[in-house]
Amino acid sequence: MTHYVETYKFLSLVGDSLIRSGASSASTTKTLLGISTAAGLTSVTVSVTMGQLIISDSRGENQLPYTEIFEVTPAGLDIQWRSKTEDTVQRFLTHQISAAEGIELLEQEQSSLHSLSWTWSMLGFGLLGIGFSQIIGATWITALGALISSLLVSLVYSWVNFARAPGLFRFAGAGFTAVLSATVFSMLTATTDVAIIVVSSLAAYLAGIAAYAAAQDSITGWYLSALGRLMDAIICTAGLVTGVSVGIGVSRLFVPDNLIFIKLLDAETEVSTDPIVGAALVSLGFAISCGGRKWQLLVLAATGVAAQATYLLITNLGLSPHAATALAALIVGGACVLLAKPMKLTSNAIMTVSFLPLFPGMMIYQGMLGTLFSVEGALGTLGQALLITYCLSAGGTAGQYLVSEMMWALRRAQFKHSHPGQTYSKVMVDEYNAQDIILPVFSKPFSKVESDGGGQR
Template sequence: MSRTPTRNDGPDPWLAQALPRLRGLEPTRSYGYAGELLHDDGRMDMQAYGARVGDLATRIGEALLAYGASAEEAVAGMLVTAETYGLSYCEPSVTLAEVSLTAYAPGELTPLHTSRVIRKHATDFRTLASIHRLVDRISGRAGLSLDEARAQAARILDVPAPRGRWARWRVPVQTAFVAAGVSMVFGGGPRTALCSFVAGLLGALLSGWLGRHGVPAFYRFAVASMPAAVMALAVSRVAPPSVVQAIVIAGVIGLLPTVTFVSAVQDALTGHYLTAMGRLLDALLVFAAVVTGVVTVLGIGHLVGLDVPIVASATRAEYLGAPALGAVVFAVAVAARARTPRRDWLPAAALGLGGFVVSVEFRVLGFSSLVGTALVAAAVGGAGHLVARRRRESAVPLVVPGIAPLLPGGALYVALGALASGRTTMGVGGLVNVAAVTLALAVGVGLSGEVGQLVRRVRATSPSGGTSRR
């Protein structure tokens, strides 16, 4: 019996086909991909062939997980690749540090097991999109042979690291633009944006230098957050309170691991708890490092009489000019730093601006920060998935920059100021509130994706949805 793949006009049909299997909605021995299972034809190299398939599958899973995909996407990519090229009884598995695959090669009674260790994680949506396209071609649209697929994977993943002066300055400059955009979102003007740009640039350069010398991430992020706090203290006697606030928030928000936190929540919601815990601990460690760096500097300033002022949130009228422009700069800078393809910058900017304006209106109307953030994040995620569906690509490069202006910078600033001045209970409570709002942000993004998947599955299984079986 053979089954034709379910019709799917959205992005990543291979992912949509694999999800029912991964979530227990289909029998374990269920294939449904373009490649027919190979049978033992008497050749003696089936074990070696299976090893090459396993190596390709785990390499694809490693790349997907390392460059920003969810655990479910990584598992689906390995499953589709292995079964398309003939392995049976495939059981892929991922953690934050390792991907593995157990399967049977055609005609072999001994199970095949292969794994790869992930030693470095980096948000790179351009490479991630290339891997998605490769899995799409493997799953049947192009009928790639195993050798052709392995060669394409090598061309994508074995590219030498870029050299030259810009290669070293790219991330620091983009981080500086992120900080400048954040400062404008939270009420800063041109001078504030310039101060935040300089602080963000210095922090990223210090972090990069420490990273090249093998310093662990906690210390690198703690040091990277300090220039913004130093800059805020330096201008605290001559600048308005709103300027000081914007500089501190810019230095912190630009370093927060938003992608890691959102991915951790998505992994937890889809049942990959081990990977979710690893990503969550990674995000919390970076968050703790950033808070430690800022609070240390602000605490020293408090001892010498340089306190940062605490100001109220801005009103709606203040968000009609520079803050709206800052939301656009913020979203585009986040997209550029994550190596999002340039054609996605404009939609990401539109999503960031729209979500920012709606979130401000929600606050004016009296919505709680948790409810308002979740609703806006779900709307931004839904719009991002709609655009990605029309383009037949992943929505992640659009959604992540689009939700960046929604981060709770004002609440974080109040919590940091309280911790620096010795009001520990108030500061810890503020950090818990920040974590809750960020969790609402991540849940809203995940909800939009799940609703889209549900609608497509319902349409695909309806009498007019295009499902066919023989």
């Protein structure tokens, strides 16, 4: 077993990096199995569950099995960390570096890349706040309030996160800060629609992304990780609602009754240029806050605009918002697969940024908050949010599936031409080429690959 100690450590570091930078369970499992097979380990089992990464190797009757369990908490998308990890994996699979060199590169990444500066983080969140306020039809003065409130919320959240407080308290602090800053801004500017400022400044922390990831993991058969992501979405929203509720209670002691703290949203979006501009700012801001740089920012902002424009165009043709969401997600999901290789990001990572303007996180938050304050129609809003989440997940996954299957067919033809007589499998390929790792796989959850002597099955 000592011969493979470095490989096991490399596997654990890659798995940790992928999960903590926002990779799906399927993508993580597939990548680790690819590394194992490339290193000569053909009996490795990988399991991604709620907060755990389990790597096992059953080597045969004469050798003891090896199992290691790692505590790993899924986090948000980190573009730079994810890109560097994918690059390291590609270099290992194409035999440019050894496992020891890969370990050194990943340890350097973990100590530097995912610690974004507060300046970049605040800039991204500020653009996010302005963008979401434009999507939901804010005036310029309300958009200014969303910008200021977003910056303050970002500072408080970063400080509480730096203090290593539990997630519930981080989100509660963000919600409380959003309400107080929006209230003070409204008193200084005579703006009454505090709700738009609050929800826009909290857009980066809403549960839309976690809910989407949970739905997608469920659709593709990864039920345990889906449950973990669902719990993360619930805790996130519960923390925000708690902080906002306390903030509203405190603010109402000092402000007039005409201030609007709760405003329910629906699935309808007015067809105008504001949602397009808002989508560009949202995707750009999110990409910046997630570590995107240079040309990546322009491409990711363009994908957000494309998703929003496609949705508005389809809606304008007479389809219902839910059908338009599913069809737009299908188109954009397929396009993200095509963009994955040139951008050196998995299609799920690109989809996360692209779909952010369409995520129903605001509706989930407003539905839960409205239910707490007995606002009429709040449960209906929450139901709409869950339906939109399903439409986004099902549509995006279908788009990925259709395009990836087409690309797998092309790879199969290429493989058979280069390796006549060998069996091709999209779960694990004899050619250890990173372009196969970055393509999504929609098979039932797989854990290991066994050699049949003539390829992989």
